[in-house]
Amino acid sequence: MTLTFKKPSRLQASARKAAEKMGAGDEKRIVADVPEHIHRQLRVRCLERGVLVRDYILELLAKEGIS
Numbered sequence: 001m002t003l004t005f006k007k008p009s010r011l012q013a014s015a016r017k018a019a020e021k022m023g024a025g026d027e028k029r030i031v032a033d034v035p036e037h038i039h040r041q042l043r044v045r046c047l048e049r050g051v052l053v054r055d056y057i058l059e060l061l062a063k064e065g066i067s
Contacts, residue, residue, distance in 0.1 A: 014062065015055035 034042075046056050061067060 015051070015058040 042053060042056075046053050049056070051059075058067075
């Protein structure tokens with residue numbers, strides 16, 4: 001499997017905007033134990049889209065109205 005790096009996607013840009021709304025210095029760390037197969041699928045999905053896991057999760061939360 002060959003990995004190629006893409007330019008930032010719209011998803012990544014949207015997640016960054018959501019993070020910027022929170023303001024600098026307002027970040028907290030979330031730690032969650034998830035099954036290995038879900039962790040692997042999440043990492044692969046983010047690689048395919050060229051986004052960070054952090055940005056992907058922030059976008060999902062924003063879609064749920066949490067931002």
